[in-house]
Amino acid sequence: MGGQGSFVIVDLERTIAELAPRVLRYANARLGDPAMAEDVAQESLAALVQACRNGGAPDSAEAFVFAIARRRAGRAVWRRRLWAPIEFASGARSGAPSPEARAIARDEAARVRSAVAQLAPRDREALLLVAVGGLSMANAAAALGLSLSAVKMRLSRARARLTALLEVRHG
Amino acid sequence: MADNSHAPLDDRLREAFEADPRAASRVAKEALAARARVPWRGRLAAVSAAASVCVAAAIAWWPSGPVPPAEPAGAALVGSVTDGLLVVRLPDGSVAVTGGEVRQDRPDDGYGIVLVEGELR
Numbered sequence: 001m002g003g004q005g006s007f008v009i010v011d012l013e014r015t016i017a018e019l020a021p022r023v024l025r026y027a028n029a030r031l032g033d034p035a036m037a038e039d040v041a042q043e044s045l046a047a048l049v050q051a052c053r054n055g056g057a058p059d060s061a062e063a064f065v066f067a068i069a070r071r072r073a074g075r076a077v078w079r080r081r082l083w084a085p086i087e088f089a090s091g092a093r094s095g096a097p098s099p100e101a102r103a104i105a106r107d108e109a110a111r112v113r114s115a116v117a118q119l120a121p122r123d124r125e126a127l128l129l130v131a132v133g134g135l136s137m138a139n140a141a142a143a144l145g146l147s148l149s150a151v152k153m154r155l156s157r158a159r160a161r162l163t164a165l166l167e168v169r170h171g
Numbered sequence: 172m173a174d175n176s177h178a179p180l181d182d183r184l185r186e187a188f189e190a191d192p193r194a195a196s197r198v199a200k201e202a203l204a205a206r207a208r209v210p211w212r213g214r215l216a217a218v219s220a221a222a223s224v225c226v227a228a229a230i231a232w233w234p235s236g237p238v239p240p241a242e243p244a245g246a247a248l249v250g251s252v253t254d255g256l257l258v259v260r261l262p263d264g265s266v267a268v269t270g271g272e273v274r275q276d277r278p279d280d281g282y283g284i285v286l287v288e289g290e291l292r
Contacts, residue, residue: 012203013203016199016202016203017196017199019199020195020196020198020199020202021190021192021195023198024190024191024194024195024198025185025188025189025190026188028188028190029184029187029188034191034194037190038194038197038198041195041198042198042201042202045198045199045202046201046202046205048202049202049203049205050205108183108186108187109186109187109188109189110187112183112184112186112187113187113188116184116187127184128184130181131177131180131181131184131185132184132185132188159177159180162180162184163180166180166183
């Protein structure tokens, strides 16, 4: 899974099938919107397929896919911020949470999501790549363009903060 | 030795953001079915080649410029002066007469150039 430093592409279909749930989970965590997450995951995996077909298979498929997913998720967040006022004005989004959303908010999952949302963006990014996306430390460092020690530090900080947040909410 | 103390926390995170297996399967299928796209370097090369051809064609065409209408062979006009009038036979067979003094028996608008069809008298 995510523990391997290099990811040799022997069977593209198998690689895509293995990466799809992980990148989808990561995109879902970043965006909180299943439809948007699906788009981001699909585009990222399609980029890997095209790179392989054009003879440019990356050294690490997972680092490649997650680096693209990270960038596209970032763009999607910005797009959503730009569109939010328009959607709100047109009535597509109401300010108050729906009954369904309120019911979901009582879930354990929603508690975790809410706690994750309170992390510093940099720390959250490292945590989502490693814990949710299943990337190795080395590949997370490659995807983030950071040194291994920097990723470890962010990850450690994120886990400590998240644990504290979840304990506070639990108590 | 690896530190697994954070494993329960990571499990909670994965569960919180668990992906729908059907969605994952759909995503994988769509990604594999994605049409192979020409890489941007290939597109750039094609556009550059097309632009080069256009520029070369323009350079080749430019010196020739618009072609002037060819003059018919032997188009040099030949005329003669008779009694102060220049009489010239034009290529289309007509005769142009110009010059001379104002004639009293000719209306004003007829002075200057007179085109005479047929035989000159």
